[in-house]
Amino acid sequence: MVDEAHVWEALEEIPDPEIPVLSLVELGVIRSVDVSNGRVRIEFTPTFLGCPALEFMKRAIEDKVPGADVAVITDDSWSTDKITPAGREKLRAAGFAPPAPRLVQLQSQVHKCPYCGSSETRLENIFGPTPCRSLRYCESCRQPFEQFKTI
Amino acid sequence: MNEQALLGLADDELVLGWRDSEWTGIAPMLEEDVAFSSISQNEIGHARAVYSLLSDDPDALAFDRRLQDYRCAPLVELHLLEWAHTIARRWLYEVADEIRITALKDDSDAAVAGLAAKIDREEAYHRMHAEMWHDRLRDEPRFQAAVRELWPYTLGVLPAELRGELVSRVGLGEVDAVERGTNTEELGPLWEEMTVVRRSAPAGAQW
8 A cells, every 4th residue: 555655755766857966855846745545646846837847757756656646736835945955965066056045045145156165156147057047157166056046 | 817818928928938039049148048048948838837727738728729819919929139129128028027927926816826926936037137138238229229119019018007017117108008919910920930830730749
């Protein structure tokens, strides 16, 4: 008998297609898992609405949890604050500056370099290789890096 | 917001997404090539999400309607492959769209309000991009002329009750708007291109 913990474990094995160091669970896009009367329902929220990986992720969930009803929820419940602490650390280790928490971001405009930790960084482009990333440059270690946008 | 107004919003985002994507590969700076491509991708994603509220088949709404059934504002239809006009349109559209999305966040339909809030998070970055260009070009006569030329079209993006705020934000006087509901001649060739795969493979294309 499948229970919710099993489903969460299975979902932890699905990598984000664009940043595969993270799982979908660490990315925070699995909003809920519900198992009742033998039916599995998984609610999933896109990061950005135009994300081309959306269908890919939905199919990956359906493949991993056969028979599950996967609902894509386009409300306001996902923000970058939903990325788990472990997910943030994995982003940093992979050279992506994790998004600042929303409250902090609104008050200060500090962006730290994921390589050397310096705050002496400048915005090169609000947009980057995917909608969720900006391009910045570290003045201290002279390293360009990708900044996960806070949304 | 009623269905026709939501359809208008989705059509605006779809058509502007196509128009702005025309810069992919040929923008005057590499950074803008990347920016316009990303912004277009977001706008088309917003269109898909709004069509999905209206129908179980968002692709059919996006691509299977007749040309005259598109509800987009004439502003987004214009084929403006010239940088000053393109930037003027981006800025004007974002100002108008912010007013519309802010109102929509208080919509009585929770699904609409929730989606509007999600769209707004992404649009914040489009606005930063547009404001950055506006700050840089606002004193340039060529940019100012483009803004004046597009102003009647910009008024047409919003319903009459929201235009007062647009007038005060942009700082130009109220003039006769180029209203939604009559498509410009420039939409035809775009519609041809946008729908060509769906029309040539009605049973569905497979890749």
